[in-house]
Amino acid sequence: xxxxxxxxxxxxxxxxxxxxxxxxxxxxxxxxxxxxxxxxxxxxxxxxxxxxxxxxxxxxxxxxxxxxxxxxxxxxxxxxxxxxxxxxxxxxxxxxxxxxxxxxxxxxxxxxxxxxxxxxxxxxxxxxxxxxxxxxxxxxxxxxxxxxxxxxxxxxxxxxxxxxxxxxxxxxxxxxxxxxxxxxxxxxxxxxxxxxxxxxxxxxxxxxxxxxxxxxxxxxxxxxxxxxxxxxxxxxxxxxxxxxxxxxxxxxxxxxxxxxxxxxxxxxxxxxxxxxxxxxxxxxxxxxxxxxxxxxxxxxxxxxxxxxxxxxxxxxxxxxxxxxxxxxxxxxxxxxxxxxxxxxxxxxxxxxxxxxxxxxxxxxxxxxxxxxxxxxxxxxxxxxxx
Amino acid sequence: xxxxxxxxxxxxxxxxxxxxxxxxxxxxxxxxxxxxxxxxxxxxxxxxxxxxxxxxxxxxxxxxxxxxxxxxxxxxxxxxxxxxxxxxxxxxxxxxxxxxxxxxxxxxxxxxxxxxxxxxxxxxxxxxxxxxxxx
Ligand SMILES: [Zn+2]
Numbered sequence: 382x383x384x385x386x387x388x389x390x391x392x393x394x395x396x397x398x399x400x401x402x403x404x405x406x407x408x409x410x411x412x413x414x415x416x417x418x419x420x421x422x423x424x425x426x427x428x429x430x431x432x433x434x435x436x437x438x439x440x441x442x443x444x445x446x447x448x449x450x451x452x453x454x455x456x457x458x459x460x461x462x463x464x465x466x467x468x469x470x471x472x473x474x475x476x477x478x479x480x481x482x483x484x485x486x487x488x489x490x491x492x493x494x495x496x497x498x499x500x501x502x503x504x505x506x507x508x509x510x511x512x513x514x515x516x517x518x519x520x521x522x523x524x525x526x527x528x529x530x531x532x533x534x535x536x537x538x539x540x541x542x543x544x545x546x547x548x549x550x551x552x553x554x555x556x557x558x559x560x561x562x563x564x565x566x567x568x569x570x571x572x573x574x575x576x577x578x579x580x581x582x583x584x585x586x587x588x589x590x591x592x593x594x595x596x597x598x599x600x601x602x603x604x605x606x607x608x609x610x611x612x613x614x615x616x617x618x619x620x621x622x623x624x625x626x627x628x629x630x631x632x633x634x635x636x637x638x639x640x641x642x643x644x645x646x647x648x649x650x651x652x653x654x655x656x657x658x659x660x661x662x663x664x665x666x667x668x669x670x671x672x673x674x675x676x677x678x679x680x681x682x683x684x685x686x687x688x689x690x691x692x693x694x695x696x697x698x699x700x701x702x703x704x705x706x707x708x709x710x711x712x713x714x715x716x717x718x719x720x721x722x723x724x725x726x727x728x729x730x731x732x733x734x735x736x737x738x739x740x741x742x743x744x745x746x747x748x749x750x751x752x753x754x755x756x757x758x759x760x761x762x763x764x765x766x767x
Numbered sequence: 768x769x770x771x772x773x774x775x776x777x778x779x780x781x782x783x784x785x786x787x788x789x790x791x792x793x794x795x796x797x798x799x800x801x802x803x804x805x806x807x808x809x810x811x812x813x814x815x816x817x818x819x820x821x822x823x824x825x826x827x828x829x830x831x832x833x834x835x836x837x838x839x840x841x842x843x844x845x846x847x848x849x850x851x852x853x854x855x856x857x858x859x860x861x862x863x864x865x866x867x868x869x870x871x872x873x874x875x876x877x878x879x880x881x882x883x884x885x886x887x888x889x890x891x892x893x894x895x896x897x898x899x900x901x902x
Contacts, residue, residue: 510808513776517894518868520854521774521842528836529856536834536878582837582851582873630856630866634833 385650388478389607389614390763392422392600393725397561398713402496402594407440408452410494414596414718415453418490422600423611426453429600431480431489432460433473435717440496449492459485466752467664468622469493470597470721471759474748475620477601487603494596495716511628523666524589526629526754528581531669533635535583538684542583544691545668546574549588549710551695552665556707558697558738563593563713588668588710595715599724604767615728618653618745619762621646629754636684639758640677644749648678651762653745655679658762660730660746661701662723665708670751678747702740705730720750724761731765773845773890782809784823789893792886794828796861797821807863828884829900830859835869835876857882857897870898 394417396410411434419426434449441448446460459480465472473491480486507516520526534540553569556562569587577587607614623639623646626632633639648655655678665671672686680701681689695703706712706726709719727746729735735743743765750759778786785808788795797806801818805826812819835855841847853869853876869876870885881900886893 508777512774513778513782514808515866516774516843517776517889518854518866518896519838519841519843519846519849519852520836520866521846524840525836525838525842525854529834529854532836533834533856533878578839579837580840582839584836628866630864 386475386478386482386617386620387604388474388481388601388617389604390474390599390724390728391602391607391610391612391614392418392424393728394418394421394598395722395725396494396596398563398593398595398715400497400563400591400593401499403498405496405594407437407494407496408449410496410594410596411449411492412453414492414494414598415490418598418600421612424488424600426455428488429455429490430458431477431486432457433463433477433489433491435469435493436462436464457486459489465750465757465759467666467717467720468750468752468757468759469717470724471748471750471761472622474599474601474617474724474761475622475759478617481601481603487606489601490598491601491721492596492598493718493721495594495718497592497594497716509627515628515630523754524584525581527667527669528584529629530632530635530755531583531667534669534672537635540672540684540687542575543571544687545588545672546571547690548665548668548671549574552704552708552710555696555703555705555738556711559706559712562707562711563591564707564711584667590666590709590714590719593713593715595713595718597715597718597721597725599721599728613732613765615731615763615765616767617761618764619647619650621650621760622758624757626756627753632754632756635673638673638755640674640749640751640755640760643758644674644677644747644760645679647747647760647762651745651764653762658745658747659702659743660705660727660740661703662727662746662748663704663708664720664723664749664751665704665710666714666751668710670755671703673755674749697738697740705735705738705740723748723750727763731763771845774843775890775892781811785809788823789886789895792893794826794884794895795823796826796863798824805859805861805863807859807865827860830857830882830897832856832869832876832878832880832882833858833864837873855897868894868896870896875899
């Protein structure tokens with residue numbers, strides 16, 4: 382097993398998700414997010430010598446790190462675009478630590494943001510094999526792809542609609558303690574989820590994230606520098622990543638999906654067990670994605686998440702606090718920045734700054750990211766102590 | 768039907784033989800001369816052994832349903848007019864999996880259902896859809 386990555390998160394900044402952003406640019410949202418993260422860390426932009434950004438397709442299709450550096454007025458000694466779909470946020474934190482350990486830089490800003498305007502056109506023409514071999518048959522977009530994975534889970538393991546609906550239920554319930562959540566003040570009952578419109582059978586509307594605009598940034602630095610900063614730093618204790626396919630048609634069978642590798646790897650590096658986790662901050666673009674992850678953590682067996690979600694509670698005072706900010710299903714999915722929201726919530730909880738949604742004695746959090754159709758998966762174990 | 772047309776395959780130099788055979792109602796896949804495994808979608812190199820000796824060979828056009836979805840909200844406006852319809856992943860008898868349109872009613876769909884190829888015309892182009900075996 383690879384050696385444990387070392388690094389610490391010393392600053393976080395997150396914009397409140399909004400359904401539509403009027404008069405904003407992606408670069409502007411990136412700058413706002415970084416400003417917040419720098420203020421939180423108590424450092425200036427001149428201390429940043431590393432930059433990781435997402436692929437800002439459309440507005441800045443090429444030379445993204447240079448464009449963002451120029452816009453922010455920074456001159457990093459390490460910069461990269463990270464393109465792991467929804468796993469980009471978690472993937473950045475690990476890459477930042479690796480770059481720091483390799484001596485490329487000491488303090489990295491990882492930032493993701495996107496605008497979302499009414500009537501926004503698709504970002505770029507697609508010429509990949511999905512466009513050639515899936516789309517012409519009537520399967521375009523993530524909903525149908527995730528529906529296919531959900532169906533397979535139901536058929537192979539006998540999991541039920543209600544099992545999946547429980548995951549959306551807890552996300553929305555937890556969002557009621559987060560005034561920044563896009564579905565704050567909009568609770569739902571299990572029955573509402575089960576009765577919501579069928580989008581791509583067996584996938585219903587309330588099991589799917591709502592696209593929105595937003596931005597998020599975190600600052601990762603060396604463990605040495607972290608000790609000198611004003612906040613309680615949050616440390617990277619373990620990481621795992623696995624990428625297996627791109628198109629849902631090329632996915633391995635449902636028991637071999639890549640989280641089955643990345644999550645155990647992160648736990649092993651952190652030298653903890655799934656049961657030692659105080660917070661599950663799990664990427665939840667769809668309910669089925671959480672189901673697969675619960676089965677990969679080792680807290681329930683493959684195929685048995687249904688029993689597990691019926692016999693445990695996932696709220697702030699539950700035995701398995703899950704997506705305490707509301708997750709993407711409750712808080713909002715600001716495109717790639719939606720993945721960073723899971724990192725930020727873990728930092729908030731481990732620093733003990735969750736206010737009315739604070740969970741007791743948060744020591745270890747599992748943070749995950751998932752891109753494409755359960756294709757690109759990243760898992761991090763974060764801890765409040767070095 | 769409006770004048771919005773169905774999205775067509777974006778054919779490449781490597782995949783063209785596949786579509787040329789489909790146009791003749793034939794189903795050809797690549798097979799690796801080195802490791803004897805079948806390959807789909809078409810590639811320049813074998814993803815199993817990374818050899819470069821792929822040969823186009825006729826495949827059975829038979830397989831089993833690995834998963835399916837009944838689409839109610841299509842991702843493309845032309846397909847929206849056909850909703851609800853079924854798409855699925857078929858595991859071909861030769862091994863590879865592919866995504867396809869299933870000409871099977873919701874009540875007849877089941878896991879591992881045996882299916883076979885059915886060439887259907889869309890935008891005046893033939894596409895390999897699948898139907899229940901023996902239908
Ligand atoms: Zn081969």
